[in-house]
Amino acid sequence: MCTPLCSQFSWHRRHLLLTLAGGAVLLAGCGREPEAPAQPQEFDAATACALDGMLLADYAGPKAQVFYAGEARPHWFCDPVEMFHALLRPEQLRPVRAAFVQDMARADWEQPRGHWFDATTGIYVAGSRRHGAMGPTLASFRTESDAAAFAARHGGKLLRYAEVTPELADLSGGAMHDSRM
Structure with a gap:
């Protein structure tokens, strides 16, 4: 059971890790040519999720991609929940160059592409x-007004990136109950 001090430490640790993720890229590049800024890519019918091998094109809802330092290709996630799960794990130490999600105010929920x-x-x-692909999802939006309109129609609570907790990135459902895998 987590005490208030433990909970406070966990919160501070998570925010420190999220803050340092961007700074780690700068430190990792010391003495080397800087990497070109990562640009979002588009997935195709064969693009598989880095965590569980699910094909992104087979599932509705927002997708995510993460570029780690020193790697030209993104690691794909069939749901932002998986992206946050990967980034918020205590053992995640690889410097992150960039992370992208889809603006679900612009992308088609059933077959999301681009945006x-x-x-x-x-x-x-x-x-x-x-x-989304993992069941309950973290729907992603570029603007707060679009997120608020979505929440008014479909329920839910608005969160900024740094407010997403490991508990919200729980993968205990989703893929374990997917009969298509």
Whole structure:
């Protein structure tokens, strides 16, 4: 059971890790040529999720991609929940160059393509009635007004990137209950 001090430490540790993720890229590049800024890519029918091998094109809802330092290709995630799960794990130490999610005010929920933006600037809706690849999802939006309109229609709570907790990135449902895998 976590005490208030433990909970406070956990909160501070998570925010420190999120803050340092961007700074780690600068430190990792010391003495080397800087890497070109990462640009979002588009997935195709064969693009698989880095965590569980699910094909992104087979599932509705927002997707995510993460570029780690020293790697030219993104690691794909079939849901922002998986992206946050990967980034918020205590053992995640690889410097992150960039993370992108889809603006679900612009992308088609059933077959999302394009409309990528910097995940750290996004507004997320947790607890809505709309599901993504992993079941309950964190719907991603570029603007707070679009996220609020989505929440008014489908329920949920608005969160900024730094407000997403490891508890919200729980993967105990989703893929474990997917009969298509």
